[in-house]
Amino acid sequence: MSWKKSLLDWWGSAGYKKCSEKNRSVLKAAVSLMVVLFVLAIGVRAEKSVVIIDDGKELAVRTYAGTVADALAVKDIVLLNNDEVTPSLDSALVSGMAIRIDRATDVSISVDGRMLPVRTQCRVVGDLLNEAGVAPGPEDEVSPALNSAVTPGMNVVVARVVTKTEEKEAVVNFETEQKYTVNLPQGTTRIAEEGRNGTAQQIWKVKYKDGIEIARQLVSSKMIAPPVNQLVMVGSGLVVSRGGENIRYAEAIDMVASAYTHTGNNTSCGVAPHYGVAAVDPAFIPLWTKLYVEGYGYATALDVGGSIKGNRIDLFFESYNEAMRWGIRNVEVYRID
Template identity: 40%
Template sequence: MFKKPEHKKFLLVGLLLVALLATGFAWQRKTVTLTVDGQCRKVATFASTVGGLLKEQGIIVQPHDKVKPARGQHLAEGLLVVVQHAHRVTLTVGPEKPRSLVTAAPNVQQLLQEQGISIGAKDLVRPSPDTQLLDGLKIQVIRVTEKEEKQAVSLPYTTREVPSTEMARGLTATLQRGQNGLAERTWRVVYHNGREVERQLVGTRVLRQPRPAVVRVGTAQSISRGGQDIRFKYAVEMVATAYSYTGYRTASGHSPRYGVVAVDPRVIPLGTRLYVEGYGFATALDKGGAIKGKRIDLFVESHRQASRWGVRRVKVYVL
């Protein structure tokens, strides 16, 4: 009769102990946010510290890695725990030599901030600042500068030809000498790490206009000498000398005689018929080692005549 109430009393005490134990375990369990290298997830844990949480999750932390808050920090409901593993990267700034770094910065931009590297408005960062860091990543900061350069340039003159029936075809005379003009060009030059990579013309200012040359150009194809009209293809001004008998035949195999002249075949082909001012009709049948370019050597009957001729400029008409 009296044992039954005693049994109920013990049962109530047991239930109370179980509830107390369950409530205690619930107090120890908490949910935190864990971010590892930018990857975020919710974690339910019974760990009491950040270090215990990392151990529980199997996350290994090296000396250069970053953990926030510190591993000794007690965990609380809703706490944010951030782990950023370090990476070995190569950084080159401007013309400097590349350097190897171990950093826990999450991306390129934060690495540059960590290293105290300022980026100019025109500087280039490769890869882009928001690129996540990985082992072996090569980062380059290109220093970009621009400047204007002035350049003086010559403006070539033009030539205006004035036809003249009073001059033989092939001959010209300068009526006005040409003069080049002068201009100033402005260039925008872009440099990457001190080396030119782009040049753009942004303006030209004329300082002096060019002055054209004026040249009289002969068109006549006939002359009158000794009452005889002589028609020709064109005329050439040449330096004329004279020679007499040498004991040798000409280059074309003919015997030298009056009317045989020596020329440079590159200027006047052998066999060409000519009229030489002050000499008369002639044929180009000879050549000589000293007869180069616009030179002509005229055969005369004696050394005295050759000496008397000397060296003079003549008009040679190609018939």
């Protein structure tokens, strides 16, 4: 005899009729609850047909499981970090249900000297970095780019780039100048003036990538102490033959030569003017320098002139007529001292 029949028999018996009205109400509620629980138990225990779609692969399953989690466990389906299941794992299993598993993508992020393994549902690199709590700076380099698609096995490299302003005191090296002279044997040298390095205050913009300098740009430089160039005298081996005489010289200069005569004044060196006096630009040829001028002969730089600048030279003649005959001409001037 089933429990249903026994319960109905009792319901119509004298025992039920003897219960008070209050007890009858409680009894009815208890019986109704038992019926509901019985129906649910039958539903849970019933075999159900569901489909599990695991990362696009379908698997038909017949099971007595009661929840989505139970159905996955029956098939030994293991979920990893950030895998997503729809419906949720605690959802009651219903026949005809489709259970979708979206597997997270395995990638890695290289940043700040570390490699971080990540499983993610993100579709683009920018979202991946945001999810991982990695914030690129304004100059940082991200490879692949932020808008690139996330692909399995991808390694996203975030290079930290920073530009700093740096000040430093720098050495300014002196240069070496050579000057030929006939006062030394040919080919020998003598330091006439020792060189001395200078210093400058410099401001640089320096770019670093992951702590390593990759670029440097000079913004400004202010000379604190200028360098003093080193002067080296070199024995000249240069010789020119003029009038049957071999003239050893230190330097040959193309110049424009004019002429002048007595003015009633001594030269700027305090010497009375005479043939062989030349007026020069002291910034171009130092005073007291001995010269040989083509077509004129030996001369010494003893005077200056207001219009004598650069490669101009003014040669003294004893008379006005001689000066006029010379006129202005291009000449080769040999510095012999």
